[in-house]
Amino acid sequence: MRQTGNKLFHLLLVLLAVTALTFVMTDRLPADIAAEVAGHGASAAELAELRERLGLNRPVLLRYATWLGGVCQGEFGKSLATEQPVSQTLASHLPVTLELLALSQLFALLLALPAGIISAWRAGSWIDRLTGTLAFGCAALPNYVMAMGLVLLCALKFKLLPATGYYPLHAGIIANLKGFLLPALSIALVEWVTLMRVLRSDLIATLKEEFILLARCKGVPPWRILLIHALRPSCFSFITVLGMQTAHLIGGAVIIETIFALPGIGRLLVTAIFAQDYPLVQGTVFLIAVAYVALNFLVDLAYGVLDPRVRTGGGNGE
Amino acid sequence: MASNQATKPTPHFDRGRFSFYAACSWLALLLFGAVTASLWPLPFAPDQIDSEQLAALPGEAHLLGTDAMGRDLAIRLLFGARVSLTIGICAPLLGLGVGLLLGMPAALYRGWVERVIMTITDVLLAFPTLVFLLVFTALLGPSLTTITMGMGLLIAPRFIRVVRSATLTIVQREFVLAARICGARDITIMTGEILPNIMGTLLPYTLIVAGFVIIAEGGLGFLGLSVPSPAASWGGMLAAGRDTLEQAPHVAMIPMSVIFLTVLSINLIGERLRRGYERN
Numbered sequence: 215m216r217q218t219g220n221k222l223f224h225l226l227l228v229l230l231a232v233t234a235l236t237f238v239m240t241d242r243l244p245a246d247i248a249a250e251v252a253g254h255g256a257s258a259a260e261l262a263e264l265r266e267r268l269g270l271n272r273p274v275l276l277r278y279a280t281w282l283g284g285v286c287q288g289e290f291g292k293s294l295a296t297e298q299p300v301s302q303t304l305a306s307h308l309p310v311t312l313e314l315l316a317l318s319q320l321f322a323l324l325l326a327l328p329a330g331i332i333s334a335w336r337a338g339s340w341i342d343r344l345t346g347t348l349a350f351g352c353a354a355l356p357n358y359v360m361a362m363g364l365v366l367l368c369a370l371k372f373k374l375l376p377a378t379g380y381y382p383l384h385a386g387i388i389a390n391l392k393g394f395l396l397p398a399l400s401i402a403l404v405e406w407v408t409l410m411r412v413l414r415s416d417l418i419a420t421l422k423e424e425f426i427l428l429a430r431c432k433g434v435p436p437w438r439i440l441l442i443h444a445l446r447p448s449c450f451s452f453i454t455v456l457g458m459q460t461a462h463l464i465g466g467a468v469i470i471e472t473i474f475a476l477p478g479i480g481r482l483l484v485t486a487i488f489a490q491d492y493p494l495v496q497g498t499v500f501l502i503a504v505a506y507v508a509l510n511f512l513v514d515l516a517y518g519v520l521d522p523r524v525r526t527g528g529g530n531g532e
Numbered sequence: 533m534a535s536n537q538a539t540k541p542t543p544h545f546d547r548g549r550f551s552f553y554a555a556c557s558w559l560a561l562l563l564f565g566a567v568t569a570s571l572w573p574l575p576f577a578p579d580q581i582d583s584e585q586l587a588a589l590p591g592e593a594h595l596l597g598t599d600a601m602g603r604d605l606a607i608r609l610l611f612g613a614r615v616s617l618t619i620g621i622c623a624p625l626l627g628l629g630v631g632l633l634l635g636m637p638a639a640l641y642r643g644w645v646e647r648v649i650m651t652i653t654d655v656l657l658a659f660p661t662l663v664f665l666l667v668f669t670a671l672l673g674p675s676l677t678t679i680t681m682g683m684g685l686l687i688a689p690r691f692i693r694v695v696r697s698a699t700l701t702i703v704q705r706e707f708v709l710a711a712r713i714c715g716a717r718d719i720t721i722m723t724g725e726i727l728p729n730i731m732g733t734l735l736p737y738t739l740i741v742a743g744f745v746i747i748a749e750g751g752l753g754f755l756g757l758s759v760p761s762p763a764a765s766w767g768g769m770l771a772a773g774r775d776t777l778e779q780a781p782h783v784a785m786i787p788m789s790v791i792f793l794t795v796l797s798i799n800l801i802g803e804r805l806r807r808g809y810e811r812n
Contacts, residue, residue, distance in 0.1 A: 228658040239667055257761070350803075353798035354745040358649035358754055359788045362774060366785070370778050377777075392652060469751050473774070483663065484755055487670045506660040 218515070225511050230244070237278045240496040245397070265304060281496075287365035295362040295489050300497035303482065308501070310380065311478035314401070315463050317394050321402030322409055329406070330413030330452075331440055337418055349407040358469045363398035365473070368396060369379065378475040397474040405459055412455050416448040423447075450521055457513030464509075467503040552804045553654065555797035562794060566613035576604045577609040579762040587780035599769070599783045600776045608764040611789055615758065615765045616794070617678050620746040624738045627682025631691025631734075636722050638692070639699035649692065653669040666757065674757045683745050694737055698730040732809040739802030743795045750791055766791055 282301075284291065290300035329349075333342040369377035375396055381389040420426065421444055429439050440461030475481075479498060486494035559636050562574040576582065582594070582602040595608040608804020638649040668682040702708065703726070711725050752758045773784025 224654075228655050232654045232659060235664075239664075239671060266799075309722050350799065351796070354743070354792055354799050356791065356795070358751060358770065359791055360768065360779065362784055362788060366777060366781055370781070452646055462662075464661065465660045465666075467661065468666065469754055472755065483666065487666065495667065499663060502660055502663050510658065 221511065221514060225281050225507065228507050231503065232507060233500060234278060234283060234505055236496060236499045237281055240275065240492050240499060250276055255355065272453055285500065290500070291493040293486075293491055293494045295486075295491045295494070298502035300493050303412060304479070304497055305406040308480050308483045310476055311464060311467065311471070311480065314394060314397055314467060314478060315460060318401035318405065318463070318467075319460055321398055322459075323456075325406040326333075326409035326413060330410040330417065331445070333415045334417035334421065335408070335436070336441060339413075344346060345410065349410055352403055353407045355404060356431060357404045357467075358473060360403050361397065361470055361473045364396050364400050378473075380476050382473075393474070393476070397467075397470050397476060401463065401470055405463075408455055409452060410458070412451045413448065416445055416451055420444045420448040445522075450517060453520060454513055457509055457516070461506045461509035461513075464505045542746045548804065551800055555800040558797045559801070562613050564619060564807050565610050568616050569610045569614060573607075574607055578608050578744055578764045586669060587776055587783060589780075589782060590771075592713065592746075596732045597780075597782055598785050599772055600780065601772075605783065609766070609787065612764040612766045612769060612787070615676065615753075615763070616675060616746050616749055619683060620742045620798075621746045622680045623683035623687065624741045624763055626680065626689040626740055626742065628734065629694040630684070630688035632727070635695025636699050636726060639696045639703055640718060640726075646696075646766070651688045652698070653692045657693075659686075661686050662748065662751070665752070666755070669752060674752070675759060679749065679752065681797055683748065687741055687745070690741070691734075691737075694734065695730065698733045698801040699726055699809060702726050702729045736802045736809065738803065738807035743798040743802070745793055746788060746791070746798070749764050759803050 280293075288301055290304070291301060292298065293300055319463075320327055329345045332346045336342055352360075352493070365377045368374045376394075378393075381394050383390050410485050417440075426439060426444060434443070437508040465480055465483065467478065468484055471481040472484060479502060483495065483498045483502070485491075486498060576594075580603065582588075582598060584602070584606070585593060585598045586602045587600045588594055588598045588602075594604045594606065596604075596609070598604055599608070600620060627646055634649050634653075638646040665682050665686055668686075672678040672682075708725050711721055716724070749758055749765070750767035750770065753765040753769075754771045756771065757764045757766055757769070769787040770784060770791075772789060773780075776783050
């Protein structure tokens, strides 16, 4: 309980730092926001009036406090370009990123779990070496290179899937999934490597334990040993890496979203940066940073749920 | 991967050693080409347009062909290597420097010094790296210096952590105690005793980071946030190749392969160093 309290305090501290830095950084994005908003023909008086209205004359700390107060109530201000509330824009872009994230992590899991289990079970064999070499190759491919390779192969050469195109869910689930398949694969084909490696090395360590030997002596079939006995105590680092990767991908899929023209959070951020739409940049970075911090925090908590040894307070901690 | 059992003598052909030398040669070639790029009498400037050869296939006039604007791909790759390698070398070194400067004292002095340094590190690690890099470069204007500085600072906390934990394992060893008894000052202990002993851990890590940095720089270039065009960068070439992916796939595939080979080589060398160090 006390530990969770400490972690929560740490979380608050980090959130405060992240929001402050976000604010200070994005606050200065265009050199003169007022000139940007008013356009070229504005007179000095108009500019001064606009600065007053946007609150640009007040000190940074005060503006940060006001902004944070607004954020707590879900108010991120209005986009300079579209005049729409930032919160609305974020809400409409978030589901796309979440779907991409879920699908790519699902594919990564589907690749990493069997590969990790088999190569740990048959460590040193040809199949282990093959997965190892494949993984080594995949690790050297940035996801944008993977994405272009997949587009080249699947969309242009064999015309199996559309190269770009996003259909919302209500336009039909098949069309929607087709649009997500290549982007999700190009992320998954890079991300599975770390997952597989972590799982493999932890499983190998677990398989040397005595309770596995006991299970073998009892005549438990290998698949049962692997999936029931060995997997759970070997998956802690695996879960951590999975969580960290997911957190990282919220903003890290920027390039994939750009390549496949998916209207997600990452693409929103890039367009906002190029349009110098600072309230939008602020809101997006805030959302990404908070999600990142929160996910890492959740992973930390999940540890305690999965591994009884980490739960402290009651019983024999160490 | 973990195939050789190290006990078995390998009289014939060591695959690991072969790929290691191949990786070293590729990187050496790239580095040499990038450093001397402006010294040779190259037939074209990197942003010179050959309007008769648009998206030409590799051939006599252009070794690796041209892009859709008629610019020589081989020459652009060479000049792009300058950007990628400068950032790929300087940013990890910057991170390593900061890591050593803060990580070693944190492990050596413990107490409040360690607590302050590690709290700051933890907070910095909680930032989503790529997103802040994006905003950082957009904010200060994309240039070689800002990108190198930005990347170096963003990876510094990771180095601080690695340096600290590596130092912690060394600090308690007898030879450090012996040095201290002999009256060595802290600075001498750090540079003379600890530093040489943690380099074995740090070097492979630095290489892994270098690969990551090159990938990240390519990503920035792809989004148009690396060195401003017409200057060549690998990511920028990739983005240009995307537009003609169907008509002239080689325009994208050539920079794709170069990025892949470079990162692969760096990873191979890092892996080899790590394994060699672990064996000792």
